[in-house]
Amino acid sequence: MCRMKQGLKLIVSALSLTILCILAQAQDVITVSTCPKRPSIPVTFKVDCSHLSDLATKQLCRPFAENQACKVFWVYRNITGIRLEGTCPTFTYTIYEKDKFPHPAGEGGVALRCGADYIADYSVLIKSDIGPYDVHEILHVYQQELGALPYQHILFGPSMAEARRETGDEKGYEEALIRLKAEMKGTEEGFAKGSIRPENQCLSAELYTEASLYLKDAKNVDEFYRRLERGRSKEMAERQGRFNRMYDAISGGTMKQYLLAHCPRF
Numbered sequence: 596m597c598r599m600k601q602g603l604k605l606i607v608s609a610l611s612l613t614i615l616c617i618l619a620q621a622q623d624v625i626t627v628s629t630c631p632k633r634p635s636i637p638v639t640f641k642v643d644c645s646h647l648s649d650l651a652t653k654q655l656c657r658p659f660a661e662n663q664a665c666k667v668f669w670v671y672r673n674i675t676g677i678r679l680e681g682t683c684p685t686f687t688y689t690i691y692e693k694d695k696f697p698h699p700a701g702e703g704g705v706a707l708r709c710g711a712d713y714i715a716d717y718s719v720l721i722k723s724d725i726g727p728y729d730v731h732e733i734l735h736v737y738q739q740e741l742g743a744l745p746y747q748h749i750l751f752g753p754s755m756a757e758a759r760r761e762t763g764d765e766k767g768y769e770e771a772l773i774r775l776k777a778e779m780k781g782t783e784e785g786f787a788k789g790s791i792r793p794e795n796q797c798l799s800a801e802l803y804t805e806a807s808l809y810l811k812d813a814k815n816v817d818e819f820y821r822r823l824e825r826g827r828s829k830e831m832a833e834r835q836g837r838f839n840r841m842y843d844a845i846s847g848g849t850m851k852q853y854l855l856a857h858c859p860r861f
């Protein structure tokens with residue numbers, strides 16, 4: 596009898612331990628599906644912080660999740676016009692400590708089909724005017740809708756700068772503008788000196804063009820996504836051509852000569 600009672604006690608305590616573990620794990624996975632000003636949002640954001648051991652870092656997972664669901668998601672929805680819920684009803688971030696990141700060293704984050712794996716230092720631990728947020732890996736997921744790209748970070752400079760501005764991260768926006776202008780200056784100097792390798796010339800001209808169009812009118816960044824033809828051709832000249840035609844249309848026909856001087860096809 597006594598043995599049976601002890602056995603029962605053991606089972607009960609094992610069960611409650613399991614329940615406690617599940618509860619603790621659930622707290623480590625933050626899910627945001629409503630926002631203060633929006634009772635329902637089309638994409639549910641999940642941030643899995645169960646791989647983190649530091650409690651203070653874990654506490655940043657909720658503000659990060661809320662920024663993604665209630666700010667960044669909407670900003671990119673407006674910029675790109677893309678309805679992410681069509682392919683991704685749920686977007687999941689999984690956060691890791693640097694030494695446990697399941698991807699090659701040197702990567703800070705890796706975009707997946709409907710989410711991203713991220714090192715804590717580059718995601719939840721980022722400090723900004725609005726707290727921790729991500730405008731990089733989520734943009735890779737949005738851009739999956741564009742078809743074949745000439746470069747994995749095409750349109751990233753203007754899109755991320757504008758996203759920082761629209762989320763309210765003024766300082767981040769100012770820094771992004773400084774970087775964009777420095778890159779443009781580098782390209783101008785590179786072409787003048789002839790130091791840009793032939794295989795990089797078209798991409799350099801494209802990145803220069805998108806940055807200059809954005810600096811001319813911030814609304815042009817929305818046009819990049821709306822005017823680009825979707826295409827699946829893997830041929831590089833064709834991918835570059837699709838982007839060139841879009842840049843030139845937005846510029847009112849003034850960029851064609853510059854782009855053609857550095858790209859094989861238009």
Ligand SMILES: [Zn+2]
Pocket residue numbers: 731732735747748
């Ligand atoms: Zn990237």
